[in-house]
Amino acid sequence: MDSALLPKGVKRCSFPQFSIGILIVGAVLLWGVYAMLLCWFKGLNQTGMNDSYGFALWIWADLAVIALGGGAFFTGLLKYIIGKDELKNIINFAVVIGFICYSSALLILAIDVGQPLRSWFIFWHVNVHSMLAEVAFCLSIYFSVLAIEFVPLLLENRKLDEVPFFHNLAHNMHEVMAVFAATGAFLSCFHQGSLGGVAGVLFGRPFAFREHLLVWPWTFFLFTWSAAAYGPCFTILLTKITEGITRKKLVKDNVVDLLAKISGWMIASYMVAKLIDTWYWATVTAPSRGLTFMQFYSDGNGLYTLWIIVAELVVGGILPALILTNKTLRANKSMLLLAVILACIGVCINRWVMVLQVMAHPVLPFEEWFAYMPSWQEVATTILPVAYGVILASLAYRYLPVFPQERELNPVNG
Amino acid sequence: MFPFSFEWAWDMAHYVFLGGMWYAIGIISAGLSYCIGKALLDTVAGKGHDHGGDHH
Amino acid sequence: MNKTHNTQKAKKYGMVIDLDKCTGCGACMVACMAENNVPFKKDETNKLDSITWMHLYKLTNGKAFPETEICYLPRPCMHCEGAHGHPPCVSVCPATATDYDHGTGIVSQIYTRCFGCRYCMGACPYHARYFNWWDPVWPEGMKEYLSPNVSPRMRGVVEKCSFCFHRYQLAMDKAYHEGRKELEEHEYQSSCTQACPAGAITFGDLNNPDHQVHKIARPDNEHGGKPSATNVFRLLERLGTNPKVYYMSSREWVRRLGDNYLPHEKTGEIALGKQKGHH
Ligand code: SF4
Numbered sequence: 001m002d003s004a005l006l007p008k009g010v011k012r013c014s015f016p017q018f019s020i021g022i023l024i025v026g027a028v029l030l031w032g033v034y035a036m037l038l039c040w041f042k043g044l045n046q047t048g049m050n051d052s053y054g055f056a057l058w059i060w061a062d063l064a065v066i067a068l069g070g071g072a073f074f075t076g077l078l079k080y081i082i083g084k085d086e087l088k089n090i091i092n093f094a095v096v097i098g099f100i101c102y103s104s105a106l107l108i109l110a111i112d113v114g115q116p117l118r119s120w121f122i123f124w125h126v127n128v129h130s131m132l133a134e135v136a137f138c139l140s141i142y143f144s145v146l147a148i149e150f151v152p153l154l155l156e157n158r159k160l161d162e163v164p165f166f167h168n169l170a171h172n173m174h175e176v177m178a179v180f181a182a183t184g185a186f187l188s189c190f191h192q193g194s195l196g197g198v199a200g201v202l203f204g205r206p207f208a209f210r211e212h213l214l215v216w217p218w219t220f221f222l223f224t225w226s227a228a229a230y231g232p233c234f235t236i237l238l239t240k241i242t243e244g245i246t247r248k249k250l251v252k253d254n255v256v257d258l259l260a261k262i263s264g265w266m267i268a269s270y271m272v273a274k275l276i277d278t279w280y281w282a283t284v285t286a287p288s289r290g291l292t293f294m295q296f297y298s299d300g301n302g303l304y305t306l307w308i309i310v311a312e313l314v315v316g317g318i319l320p321a322l323i324l325t326n327k328t329l330r331a332n333k334s335m336l337l338l339a340v341i342l343a344c345i346g347v348c349i350n351r352w353v354m355v356l357q358v359m360a361h362p363v364l365p366f367e368e369w370f371a372y373m374p375s376w377q378e379v380a381t382t383i384l385p386v387a388y389g390v391i392l393a394s395l396a397y398r399y400l401p402v403f404p405q406e407r408e409l410n411p412v413n414g
Numbered sequence: 415m416f417p418f419s420f421e422w423a424w425d426m427a428h429y430v431f432l433g434g435m436w437y438a439i440g441i442i443s444a445g446l447s448y449c450i451g452k453a454l455l456d457t458v459a460g461k462g463h464d465h466g467g468d469h470h
Numbered sequence: 471m472n473k474t475h476n477t478q479k480a481k482k483y484g485m486v487i488d489l490d491k492c493t494g495c496g497a498c499m500v501a502c503m504a505e506n507n508v509p510f511k512k513d514e515t516n517k518l519d520s521i522t523w524m525h526l527y528k529l530t531n532g533k534a535f536p537e538t539e540i541c542y543l544p545r546p547c548m549h550c551e552g553a554h555g556h557p558p559c560v561s562v563c564p565a566t567a568t569d570y571d572h573g574t575g576i577v578s579q580i581y582t583r584c585f586g587c588r589y590c591m592g593a594c595p596y597h598a599r600y601f602n603w604w605d606p607v608w609p610e611g612m613k614e615y616l617s618p619n620v621s622p623r624m625r626g627v628v629e630k631c632s633f634c635f636h637r638y639q640l641a642m643d644k645a646y647h648e649g650r651k652e653l654e655e656h657e658y659q660s661s662c663t664q665a666c667p668a669g670a671i672t673f674g675d676l677n678n679p680d681h682q683v684h685k686i687a688r689p690d691n692e693h694g695g696k697p698s699a700t701n702v703f704r705l706l707e708r709l710g711t712n713p714k715v716y717y718m719s720s721r722e723w724v725r726r727l728g729d730n731y732l733p734h735e736k737t738g739e740i741a742l743g744k745q746k747g748h749h
């Protein structure tokens with residue numbers, strides 16, 4: 001039915017089968033849209049947030065998708081600037097994921113603010129000292145870069161490519177892609193970093209506050225670094241999931257292996273920096289404010305106790321770093337999969353504690369730990385981008401030549 | 415964002431922050447204009463009418 | 471971020487609250503709600519989403535009867551000065567919707583500018599900022615009683631104690647008409663100060679040696695306004711927020727609850743919280 005639109009020389013499932021899949025995910029999407037409309041029309045009283053928990057699930061979701069979407073800028077940097085040419089076989093997919101992640105982040109932000117119609121104030125009346133302003137600027141400009149990186153792929157759709165102008169445009173965009181990729185990497189460094197800065201500058205919040213280097217707290221650098229380190233793991237994970245669903249091999253092992261290796265070493269070096277940061281914070285920064293390390297992990301509700309830092313640093317950091325930096329281990333399919341899953345969980349926990357534990361920890365000595373439970377509206381609006389992402393990724397896979405090696409790896413007879 | 419908003423100040427922070435912003439926007443729009451412009455010229459010149467549809 | 475300082479000597483309005491006098495009656499909270507058109511809900515049981523610019527905390531020494539002691543602590547916005555007029559909440563606001571006024575030392579909140587990102591709430595360690603989770607609903611006829619000097623707020627924005635800034639403006643208008651540039655101490659007083667039946671709250675210009683607040687707290691402006699009077703302290707002094715609300719109590723356990731201390735540290739004897747880095 002839609003065969004004229006499918007890329008040449010590859011096999012896709014039948015259109016009805018595809019539509020049913022999309023419809024099922026679409027139902028989830030609609031549920032999320034309903035919750036989103038509730039939040040917009042009834043206000044943020046639809047959430048589980050309160051005055052002690054002004055930042056909660058949504059801000060975490062934002063930080064998490066942006067960290068995971070970091071694979072786009074880092075793979076782009078490696079391919080276009082550093083010249084790892086093999087990565088051209090996975091860069092398209094990394095861009096699609098990045099595009100999904102960043103558009104999701106912007107959507108969540110638009111739901112999260114109390115007066116969405118005033119969002120433009122952040123640009124118009126910008127306070128250049130605010131980390132959130134830096135986030136907003138770099139995020140939106142970088143999103144336009146991702147859109148630009150996505151366009152040539154879109155234009156390579158079989159039908160669109162038949163239009164000479166589109167063909168030429170895609171061709172020209174490919175040629176100057178390095179410029180866009182470099183700008184994207186520049187912007188990414190800043191917004192990933194300023195997302196870390198969002199927590200690190202809070203000198204009223206000893207759990208979050210970090211010493212500064214120039215105008216940026218340490219978390220600035222740690223966030224950029226971790227996004228570059230963990231982002232590619234998410235790209236690999238989704239590639240593996242796509243391969244699982246389509247029951248096809250889509251990217252050659254050497255490409256995945258290269259990305260996994262780089263990611264592994266990045267995680268390893270990040271972990272060194274992160275451990276030093278944690279140690280310095282626990283022994284110098286926090287005690288200078290009258291707090292001991294254990295006070296930050298003594299949540300009476302049981303959530304923020306030592307397990308969370310072990311899960312973040314050991315299970316989600318050191319372990320994947322060990323697996324990914326070891327040639328034999330990462331050549332083992334299950335080990336590789338385990339490592340990327342753990343890494344994604346690790347970075348998500350990091351973003352979680354840097355938002356929610358900051359809010360939960362009582363700073364005034366006569367207060368108790370604060371508890372928070374997201375409402376269904378918050379959960380639904382957080383799942384909404386996932387559903388949207390699945391749909392967009394499926395459409396992209398079906399109609400665009402996302403994986404350049406697919407044809408070679410899966411020859412179609414006749 | 416613009417000098418006519420009242421919170422604007424002619425100071426280093428504004429130069430660096432908004433300088434960076436306009437710089438990035440400048441590069442992106444210049445790059446995009448180049449691509450579109452050249453694609454138009456190419457199309458007029460008759461390129462792209464017959465191709466394999468594969469370029470990476 | 472208007473950095474032009476007034477030609478007159480800059481004021482630094484602040485408060486001293488005597489916790490030994492406070493009975494916890496809550497008159498300050500009520501006066502504040504009425505003065506500032508603070509919205510409320512039918513059901514105010516959930517204190518985490520109701521708005522109280524002035525909030526009363528109940529402190530206890532944690533001991534069993536008969537040694538149990540209670541202390542009530544009224545908490546307005548501290549109008550922190552931070553390092554150089556950079557309170558925790560002001561530098562984080564992306565839209566310049568809250569600002570530090572160098573002329574009065576008051577931290578303002580521009581309701582029509584705030585777009586409700588709530589970053590400032592996360593930044594404030596005192597929970598002095600409140601979000602309007604709902605649109606305000608006034609009981610029948612109450613709209614007529616709202617103060618015309620304070621704009622009511624809409625859903626989705628943050629609000630907080632303004633040290634009754636409209637009273638400052640009114641007092642300045644009056645002084646101007648009378649050809650004066652300076653205010654008398656009694657001309658500008660916050661609503662809670664005047665409402666407190668125990669006289670626990672003192673309000674005035676911390677920079678003016680003739681004002682009561684200065685005489686009681688004796689702020690050491692060389693060291694970030696740290697009080698030099700005995701028994702006077704500020705909440706979370708060592709974070710470097712540099713608040714302009716001072717507390718006093720003769721009870722050591724109360725003063726100790728005013729800050730975080732490592733077990734070996736003595737109450738009140740702390741190096742000033744370092745103010746590194748944030749710009
Ligand atoms: S008490 Fe909170 S809201 Fe008030 S100035 Fe200090 S940080 Fe800002």
Ligand code: SF4
Nearest residue numbers: 563584585587588590
């Ligand atoms: S909630 Fe309003 S005042 Fe607070 S940081 Fe956001 S825009 Fe600024």
